[in-house]
Amino acid sequence: MTHYEFDDAGVVVIIGSGAGGGTLAHELTRRGVEVVLLEAGKHLTSEDFVNDEWGGYEMLSWLDKRTASGDWRVGRDHPVTPSWSCQVVGGTTTHWSGCCYRLIEDEMRARSVYGDIPGASLIDWPIALAELAPYYDLAEARMGVTRTNGLPGLPANNNFKVMYAGATALGLNASTGRQAINSIPYDGRPATIQDGFTVTGDKVGSRWSTLNVEIPRALATGKLELRPQSRAVFIEHDAAGRACGVVYVDAAGTRQRQKARAVVLAGNCVESSRLLLHSASGMFPQGLANSHGNVGRYYLRHIIQTVWSVFDKPVNMHRGEIMTGMIDDFVRHDPARGFAGGYYVELNSMGLPTTAAFLDPGWWGRDFAGVIEQYAHMAGMLLSGEDMPQAGNRITLNDELDAFGVSVANIHYDEHPNDLKMRSHGYKTMSAIHQAAGAKRSVEAPAYPASHNLGSNRMSARAEDGVLDGHGRSHEVPNLFIADGSAFATGGACNPTLTIVALAIRQAEFMAGRMAAGDL
Amino acid sequence: MTGIKAHKDPKLAPPPDVAEGPEWEHTLALLDPHVAETLLSAARTLYPHDGLPERVYRRVILHFDRMAAHAPAAAQSFAEFVDRVDTAMPLPFRDLSESYRVSVLKGLEESAAFRLVQRSTVRFLYDDVEVWQAFGYEGASVHLGGYVARGFNDLDWLPDPPAGV
Numbered sequence A: 001m002t003h004y005e006f007d008d009a010g011v012v013v014i015i016g017s018g019a020g021g022g023t024l025a026h027e028l029t030r031r032g033v034e035v036v037l038l039e040a041g042k043h044l045t046s047e048d049f050v051n052d053e054w055g056g057y058e059m060l061s062w063l064d065k066r067t068a069s070g071d072w073r074v075g076r077d078h079p080v081t082p083s084w085s086c087q088v089v090g091g092t093t094t095h096w097s098g099c100c101y102r103l104i105e106d107e108m109r110a111r112s113v114y115g116d117i118p119g120a121s122l123i124d125w126p127i128a129l130a131e132l133a134p135y136y137d138l139a140e141a142r143m144g145v146t147r148t149n150g151l152p153g154l155p156a157n158n159n160f161k162v163m164y165a166g167a168t169a170l171g172l173n174a175s176t177g178r179q180a181i182n183s184i185p186y187d188g189r190p191a192t193i194q195d196g197f198t199v200t201g202d203k204v205g206s207r208w209s210t211l212n213v214e215i216p217r218a219l220a221t222g223k224l225e226l227r228p229q230s231r232a233v234f235i236e237h238d239a240a241g242r243a244c245g246v247v248y249v250d251a252a253g254t255r256q257r258q259k260a261r262a263v264v265l266a267g268n269c270v271e272s273s274r275l276l277l278h279s280a281s282g283m284f285p286q287g288l289a290n291s292h293g294n295v296g297r298y299y300l301r302h303i304i305q306t307v308w309s310v311f312d313k314p315v316n317m318h319r320g321e322i323m324t325g326m327i328d329d330f331v332r333h334d335p336a337r338g339f340a341g342g343y344y345v346e347l348n349s350m351g352l353p354t355t356a357a358f359l360d361p362g363w364w365g366r367d368f369a370g371v372i373e374q375y376a377h378m379a380g381m382l383l384s385g386e387d388m389p390q391a392g393n394r395i396t397l398n399d400e401l402d403a404f405g406v407s408v409a410n411i412h413y414d415e416h417p418n419d420l421k422m423r424s425h426g427y428k429t430m431s432a433i434h435q436a437a438g439a440k441r442s443v444e445a446p447a448y449p450a451s452h453n454l455g456s457n458r459m460s461a462r463a464e465d466g467v468l469d470g471h472g473r474s475h476e477v478p479n480l481f482i483a484d485g486s487a488f489a490t491g492g493a494c495n496p497t498l499t500i501v502a503l504a505i506r507q508a509e510f511m512a513g514r515m516a517a518g519d520l
Numbered sequence B: 001m002t003g004i005k006a007h008k009d010p011k012l013a014p015p016p017d018v019a020e021g022p023e024w025e026h027t028l029a030l031l032d033p034h035v036a037e038t039l040l041s042a043a044r045t046l047y048p049h050d051g052l053p054e055r056v057y058r059r060v061i062l063h064f065d066r067m068a069a070h071a072p073a074a075a076q077s078f079a080e081f082v083d084r085v086d087t088a089m090p091l092p093f094r095d096l097s098e099s100y101r102v103s104v105l106k107g108l109e110e111s112a113a114f115r116l117v118q119r120s121t122v123r124f125l126y127d128d129v130e131v132w133q134a135f136g137y138e139g140a141s142v143h144l145g146g147y148v149a150r151g152f153n154d155l156d157w158l159p160d161p162p163a164g165v
């Protein structure tokens, strides 16, 4: 592997190797840009991965302590793990289940289309869908998204048959949707064998991840130095207020300082905001790039919830890819529904260990036992919908320090009335679908730890409304960028990764262009 | 119960053997027999599956024992839990009938010690391959070729969706 010196100030330093950081690293290096990629986690291979829900969770997850406050149920159910992501080369793309949908025009103009919603701080995106669309095309081709570029959809599995029967009985439009999981061999990766374990690393490699696609290709350019087990703890700036280096702790526990020409944060939202807030200095007393006090604010986590239903006959939902189903009737903003924004209904399955853990944490007794005993007869669905940005929903720093001397993050989240209305509407929809397919009983399960972490360093047309411009560049620090979901101006309804990847491809083009022009 | 076969990933350790008789307690590193039996009674009361053998609940307690040996705070919470359930009624918890055990546990729901016992029971009980087998979760699949030829779309009591949907 290529090696760069610590005092080589010509490199771009990227923090985090997941969807955003891993993609950006590839896109920059293939344009000849020299990159050091710092990743807190280890570099694992498919050999290391296991087909085991808890085994995989413990191997891949970001388990460092966080705290939670606010009225969200996650804060009560999961007080020290309110957000769910990974700490490993490839980030949460080693774990994700591959659903790939695009934001729609209305969502990117949320403030204009939804109006001024009391208590919410909606803005329009500083870029239009038309500007992003070509990068969605590139992202879909790169990731091998089904039903794009001539790739067939994934086949219907048992759980989908239930969803489809219920949805069509209600006149809704269900399909197996679009996933970055191969239905046929594509791009050197095999077709899925329907193993049901994409979320524990994906031993087969049929699903796109930065671990199996972007990072190997970036390394092959000879321009990337990947430094696993390297935890960024501080971003430094020079007298002119430009980012000039990153302090990190390496695998041996030694503190290192890598100089940089530009710094990109891609630590999955909470970590990126935390690192900016922690990197306070005389010039940036509230934290780097935070003169307007917006770093950490407007944190979003989508309206996520599941419904699990019990049927007379076996379903065996654990067999096959876990999220191959989608209903898009509720995606468009429709004021007649009584709330702003929209939602997707998606297929969802879990194994017995995590179904039991997430069905309703805290539920015990004979009633619970009677439901979970019927695991083989259960079907599941998940809702992903738009939540409202609120100034008080934010990442802040606790007094408590972690093992690296960085303040532990607190995530505060209060539900907006719009969020509650959407939740209720969504539960009714999902239960009705299962009932229409013959469900004996449906359980409305609460949100699990936040898996779609967005918005806490948002892009905005005006500096006072956010942290970044439309290229994910800090309004204040011209060579500081963000390449993760924290850059989203609003959350939209769909699972965020395709958009994170599209934005990273667009950002790489912008950065390489500025570098070639001599102003980055 | 379900006619399926459950598989743990071959890379992971199989569940430990537990003796059928009272001597199972000798394998405990830290928990004393009374604490262990009381926790076991609590686990069975929290998640009562009459069809499951005693040994699966014993394996949960072996996990608790490991947790206690690893973390003094966990050991202390288990001890506190046992203390509280034993002193809630005029009889030790283990000797109470089910409805009294349930009401004792209800009274403790808000405590951190209860939460640890309840969450940890879920964590380990439903991760036991014998429980998977009983409830129809087949588990690890890649070493068997996935489910592509083993029933990922074999549900036959609803009409098949049209091809390509």
Ligand SMILES: Cc1cc2nc3c(=O)[nH]c(=O)nc-3n(C[C@H](O)[C@H](O)[C@H](O)COP(=O)(O)OP(=O)(O)OC[C@H]3O[C@@H](n4cnc5c(N)ncnc54)[C@H](O)[C@@H]3O)c2cc1C
Pocket: A015, A016, A017, A018, A019, A020, A021, A038, A039, A040, A041, A062, A084, A085, A086, A087, A088, A089, A090, A091, A092, A093, A095, A096, A097, A098, A099, A100, A199, A230, A231, A232, A233, A266, A267, A268, A269, A271, A272, A275, A323, A450, A451, A452, A453, A483, A484, A485, A486, A494, A495, A496, A497, A498, A500
């Ligand atoms: C259960 C689950 C299922 C999901 N399914 C889907 C889906 O179907 N579709 C979809 O669109 N999305 C899905 N997601 C969400 C998706 O995984 C994320 O949106 C995406 O991975 C976020 O990309 P990222 O680059 O922001 O962060 P990540 O992919 O999480 O990568 C961040 C990386 O940064 C590293 N890092 C953080 N801080 C530091 C530091 N200080 N120093 C060094 N490294 C650091 C982390 O270790 C990590 O590797 C799912 C998530 C979960 C948890």
